[in-house]
Amino acid sequence: MRPAPTTCTRRLEWDAAHRVLRHESKCATLHGHRYTALITCIADQLDDKGRVVDFGVIKERVGGWIDRTWDHATLVNVDDEALRMFCVNQARDRGQRPPYVFPGEPTAEVIAAELARLAEELLADTGVRVAEVTIFETPNCSATVTLESVVRLRNVRVGRPPGVPSPEEDADQRVADHRSRVRQRVDALNRAPLDEHTADTVDRTQR
């Protein structure tokens, strides 16, 4: 009989600022959190030392990336150009941390999805699979992205199916195309040197 898959979970913490631009009340104001991430990895079989993966690998790969990129940074909605440009200018003129741009509001849900995607990339060459990522924004409030949604996120760029699409497929494809364009813009902004950040660079008709 095949052994049941086993998971292991590494907890990681960091401090960051964010605001939920279109929030109905106080979360639209810039504020900070002590974020906690739970990164859960899964394996069908344990390694020869009886582990899914060494906890230190998750800490080094994913925690190291968080320390370099998200810790004491501002997590910004791609549409929040005023905050993004403020942070870019502070980074350029005062050496502060550059902002990290998200494809939507930087809620716990969106941060969990982004970290699940990143954790998969950061752990790819270890052969470890990410099963689940949970983000605690406060001790009482968390959001979880599961393996199923990680796989779905990975497939967002899947091409148009052959033949004439049904209206539903066409609508799905338009949503996927839109997401893909936003993703490309976000990736470009997160890679861009500070001088190459400008406000309102995107063709609004494309959104």
Ligand SMILES: [Zn+2]
């Ligand atoms: Zn918040």
